[in-house]
Every structure is written in structure tokens, then in C-alpha cells.
Amino acid sequence: MTTQNPDYEGFDRISDAQKAHDLAVAYSVYVATSSSESFDVQDFYQDYENAYPVFLNLVKSHR
Numbered sequence: 001m002t003t004q005n006p007d008y009e010g011f012d013r014i015s016d017a018q019k020a021h022d023l024a025v026a027y028s029v030y031v032a033t034s035s036s037e038s039f040d041v042q043d044f045y046q047d048y049e050n051a052y053p054v055f056l057n058l059v060k061s062h063r
Helices: 016-034 041-061
Strands: none
Touching: 016 041
């Protein structure tokens, strides 16, 4: 059973993979912008690659 977010109509129809992708991108952006150090695309991509499977597991376990 999926939990519907009443603030976002259709949230329960988004795939687990899409939810994990969105969360991983948001996390990567947060990491990239919260540091005063510069970053490059490879760092951003690596953060995303590391975060995606973690968020996918979380999304699947909290349906």
C-alpha cells in the first residue's frame, strides 16, 4: 500500500525509481551548494551515484 501525500496529487503514482532519482538529485544539489569549496560535475555525479541506491532502498522500504 502506498501512502498518498495530500499536498501533492499523484505522488503515489510516481515510480520508486523516479522518487529515488529525484531525492538523489536534490541531495546532490544540497551537498554541492552547502560547501564553500568549488565542485565539478564529476563530484556531483559521484554524489548522485552513491545516493541513488540508498534512496531507492529507503523509498522501497517506506511505501
